[in-house]
Amino acid sequence: MSVVSLRGATRYYETKAGIVRALDGVTFDIDRGDFMVVAGPSGSGKTTLVNLIGALDKPTSGVVSIDGRSLADLDGKALADLRRDRIGFVFQAYNLVPVLTAIENVEYVMLLQGVPAAERRSRAAEMLGEVGLGDLLDRRPDALSGGQQQRVAVARALVARPALVLADEPTANLDSAASEALMDLMATLNERHRTTFVFCTHDPALMARARRLMRLRDGRVESDERIAR
């Protein structure tokens, strides 16, 4: 069964200039274990697509289902629970909670899930170790560099072992070595746990690792190819 399914999904926005069709009747599935890059020029609908796939927004028409559950049938609480239990986010602007330390940021989703404190701490420390921040657990975001913050955000997205990880330009603020390490980590998790990854990126290095490349233009799927690696 697919993790995400879109059937004729559209998302329109009303603006003063008129209706903007950010996503226009998109149909496709994302299967478990996909390592997928969504590419396209600015305004092509990438962010809108990620918002729908991430249960952050609902379609104007059409159906978006995650784990077989249509978003249209879920209220705010159920959508929150779905995001908490099934989806990990890595945002371009890091978006860590500023008053929490690195380890507390990583623990946060597990806290919402009700994971016991000791297990939470141990898993968060382990994950931060994997992204190379094992010695910076108690630093707050303002005491971390941009790259370090991004790695904390990645650790936070992965630690609760979600079925789907959505990452918006995850390597945009990293140097090439850090970027490479991060991609390795995500690729490993993808292979080991069959975690599904969907990236919105312009990074050729990340595109080069994708096993599925989808191109969007004007809110429509221009191409969707699977690449054997």
Add this chain to the structure above:
Amino acid sequence: MSDATRTAWRLAWRNVWRNPRRTLITCAAIALGMLAMLLMQGLVRGMGARLVETLTDSWLADGHIMAEGYRAAPDVEIRIPDGDALLARVRATPGVRAASGRALGPGMVAIGDRSAAVQVVGVDFEAERGVTTWEDGLVAGAWPTDDRDVLVGHDLADELDLEVGGPLVLTAAHVVTGELDSVRLRVAGLLRVGDPRLDRAAAIVPLARARAVLGLGDGLHAVAVRVDDPAVLESLGGPGLEVAPWRTLAPVVEQMENLQGVSFGMMLGIVGVILALGILNTLTMALIDRLPEFGILRALGTRPGRLVQMILFEALHLGLVGVALGLLLTAPIYAWAATSGIPMPGVEMGGVEFTHPLRADLEWGEVLGLAASMVALTVAVAGITAARAARVRPVDALRRSS
């Protein structure tokens, strides 16, 4: 407390101190509101207490026993016929601390070509010591010891240019014959008790002298009583007698208390609204600043209710810090207002002059009640902000961060 609630509590505390200046401004507003309300409440209560104290100490005691009908229409002819027997019975009643008989009637005092209408107040000076605090109000002269001594109010003495030790002629009409009788007295002392009936228009003479001038025999118009328990008063009545506690004798006190209650309530309301608007403004600014962060928390799976809880916890922290600051700020000022007091020369309320400084008077229950109200107000106002934060769609909030 669940793990998530504990974390929300901790997170809220840290959030409160993310912008220390904004937090301190909000807390200062709460603290100043506390100060204003506590002082206002303390002074209003102190004013009421002072009014009651002045009225009861200067004239009313805990209550009066009078002949039926005298209170409604104080006529010199309406009197307790066998006053001495009643006095003896009252003094022998358990729970009665002191009792003093009073003979009252209209009269006139004169010295040279100056004269003034007064109320003749005949009292047993020795017994009166246990009922009123007139002796403390002596501003000149001494407590009367001779049957020709008279006490007059300080204001009356000013009006007639009386001097301690000087003469004064008292004239009054005999209650039976209607004939005028004059007696030459000596001014033993000048009083200032804050009650205009005594300070401006009374000649206080020995009981026997008043009875003789007014022709009352052993009659009395009132027996002023001090009791341990107000319930004792009720047992002192009898046929042809009316027992009136001080509240009945001075309805102005209750009217004044009601008026104070309403005006104080209005002031509290106004201060509360101003404070609430200030807090709402600060919290709304914080909400706008932190909208992207709320979006992140929602995106990570935080339920709206959990977000509301965190914001309410922040408000609770703010309220508690503000109240603590308020108490610290209020304590020394209140201590001064309660001990030294605020001098109020010439100020009158309900016909009673504040001869002593006005002292603030608060009970712990009131302080705690107000502190709890301030915290509750802060949390309630934050509820508006929290509800708005909970309604924010994560996608809209996140858009602001990009």
